[in-house]
Amino acid sequence: MTADKIRELVGQMTLEEKAAMCSGADFWHTEAVERLGIPASMVSDGPHGLRKQEQEGDHLGVNDSIKAVCFPAGCGTAASFNRELIREMGETLGNECQAEGVSVILGPAVNIKRSPLCGRNFEYYSEDPLVASEMAGALISGVQSKNVGTSIKHFLANNQETRRMSCDSRVDERTLHEIYLAAFEGAVKKAKPWTVMCSYNKINGTYAAQNHQYLTDTLREKWGFDGYVMSDWGAVNSRVEDLKAGLDLEMPGSFGVNDKMIEGAVLSGELDENVLNTAVERILNIVFRYEENRDKTAVFDRDKDHETARRVAEETIVLLKNEGVLPLSEKQKVAFIGKYAKTPRYQGGGSSHINSHKITSALDAAAGVCDVVYAQGFDDAEDRTDEKLLAEAVEAAKNAEVAVVFAGLPDKFESEGYDRKHMSMPDCQNELIEKIAAVQPNTIVVLHNGSPVEMPWIDQVKGVVEAYLGGQAVGGAVCDILFGRVNPSAKLPETFPLKLEDNPSYLSYIGEGDMVEYREGIFVGYRYYDKKKMDVLFPFGYGLSYTTFDYSNLTVDKDRMKDTDTLCVKVDVTNTGSMAGKEVVQLYVADRESTVIRPVKELRDFAKVELKPGETKTVTFTLDKRAFAYYSVRIHDWHVETGEFDILIGRSSRDIVLTKTVTVESTVKLPFVYTTDTTLGDVRKDPRALAIVEGMMKSLMPAIEPEHSESDAAKEAMSQEMADSMTEYMPLRGPISFGGHITMADVQALVDKLNALEE
Ligand code: BGC
Helix, strand or coil: CCHHHHHHHHHHCCHHHHHHHCECCCCCECCCEHHHCECCCEEEECCCCCECCCCCCCCCCCCCCCCECCCCCHHHHHHHCCHHHHHHHHHHHHHHHHHHCCCEEECCECCCCCCCCCCCCCCCCCCCHHHHHHHHHHHHHHHHCCCCEEEEEEECCCCCCCCCCCCEEECCHHHHHHHHCHHHHHHHHHHCCCEEEECCCEECCEEHHHCHHHHHHHHHHHCCCCCEEEECCCCCCCHHHHHHHCCCEECCCCCCHHHHHHHHHHHHCCCCHHHHHHHHHHHHHHHHHHHCCCCCCCCCCHHHHHHHHHHHHHCCCEEEEECCCCCCCCCCEEEEECHHHCCCCCCCECCCCCCECCCCCHHHHHECCEEEEEECCCCCCCCCCCHHHHHHHHHHHHCCCEEEEEEECCHHHCECCECCCCCCCCHHHHHHHHHHHHHCCCEEEEEECCCCCCCCCHHHCCEEEECCCCCCCHHHHHHHHHCCCCCCCCCCCCCECCCHHHCCCCCCCCCECCEEECCCCCCCCHHHHHHCCCCCCECCCCCECCCCEEEEEEEECCCEEECCCCEEEEEEEEECCCCCEEEEEEEEEEECCCCCCCCCCEEEEEEEEEECCCCEEEEEEEECHHHCCEEECCCCEEECCCEEEEEEEEEECCEEEEEEEEEEECCCCCCCCCCCCCEHHHHHCCHHHHHHHHHHHHHHCHHHCCCCCCCCHHHHHHHHHHHHHHHHCCECCCHHHHCCCCCHHHHHHHHHHHHHHHC
16 A cells, blocks of 8 residues: 555544554454454564464463464574575565464564573574674565565563563663664664564663654664564553654553553644654554455465474584584484483473474484484483483493483573573583483584583583574484584574673673663673683584585785775685585674774674585675774764774684785764863874974973983883873873963963864
């Protein structure tokens, strides 16, 4: 429907109808206005499958939903680093929505993994905003190609579950832009989600739902978002203020209470009716976009989609350690140990919980393929070693040629609504792994978890496979990797620290009462570990393959560029092993020298390439200003400082294989305001300013001029250095004390002269 038609329709609606349109008719539907032919529109969770509830609704995954297909959760899909694949997953989800009459699927969820403890990390993508926004963008494009909307969530700075409905995320401006907003920005600008879901929390004192700065100034005006903003379920606190801020649709609704408030505010003149009209227009625009593009032929073919889920899962499994044990041979006598071999943990708890139509375990998948025995090993209902289960498992391991322990985090450890308290796996599972490794030299651990865990047994096992929460088809995918039918190609979208205390947010995570300060600033994940040169268990971007890749011929199309130019970077990647495989080529940029505090390097692009043995492909990246920029709080915009930047190509953040240096010239001069506190060091940066100040300083600063002794060159060098550093931090007003011939009025006149240079 055209914008004019929608406006016309809104013109025919009564005030009551318009107010009602701004909140859900029930848990999952928007309001219908039959007399005007406006249909109700259904939304459903998301993000990694369809949680469509036909009966009683809830937002915590408590009540049943229709049988559907559970795809790998965000933690895993991000690890694929494969945009095309995740787009295909999106297309599949979009088709499922078409078949089920769902207009918007509530996802993807892109909140940054500030801490490994966040209860919803399994749904989220990464500690890095580029990975989060690229993978989200891929999913959005896929879903929306089927004329079904998405709701990128939870906007903004919602990085913990503790007190999620009331906590106040205190984040400085630069950190918000470089890390937390950036996770949404690329996806919103490029993939254009139909809707955005605002979070429960406050951002620097203002509820997300009421935050004009982010909902309107940033989202719509800067990023060009043109869909509707909906609240997270129950995130509305002040309906009229929220509407003014840019929150269009309240979900699930307030049983009419807030509708009345809107009507009253319009009647009293407190709310401009045009604000209400605009919100209704935005909602109807999406309602009709879906309605007019219904695909009546769509079929939800669960078995077919299960196969897609399996293909996705294959690329979400990260091979973390392999000391010659993998891939297994089907001829080996294998012991599958641990409960998750039979009943995999493949998704997290809460609103994303899918009612899977079938589940394939690794045991199901291996049966008939190889000689496999199973021992449960532990019971994850309790964190206590069951001696009988342990003894059976040790026995099974002893009698096999290789033991694969399926371990990880029990369901109750990871869910929406609360955070983990520690980063450990249950003691009984750690003990099991150690006992198995003690009797079986070929021990491999397969992990099912949505967020990093500590691995006290890492040196005792020969292989570790991070299966994340791989969706309902995970068992088949894990076996494909274990037996080498599929070459692992996923990489960690987050750092696995050695211990929780190493994490940069450790000292301030979950905050005090309702206040949580993001004190680590921009130093989230590898940005921190790299700067601190800290050892980690597994670095960001890390993951092994059964083949090897060589990198060569890194080229850039220019050595010098302006920040308005683009840079074309090319690199050749060759499969030097004997098995076909895929490699995630990572491009980081490092600012060699900066006047602002910056990370050592930042991921600026990545590409996944598939290569047959011996094959070489050239990967091309195009970098623009943003790749070199930091967010300047002086100009409230992205800024590049003139200087040298390293273009780093890596297999992971800690394995950089090729480097090129380019000089980037800034076309923007940051305004500099001289004051009486400006130091001589800062004056020296501008030769024109230095010329003005120099003469005066010479005559006024004999007191700190070094004593010259021409016979002692070493002493002179020292003295000069000392004098230089003393003057470096000397404010312009300093000579008042040291010179004796100058007044504050003289200094002010000098300052005015200097500021005139900037005009
Ligand atoms: C969650 C959202 C979800 C909504 C609807 C909320 O509790 O935070 O992610 O989409 O419920 O179930």
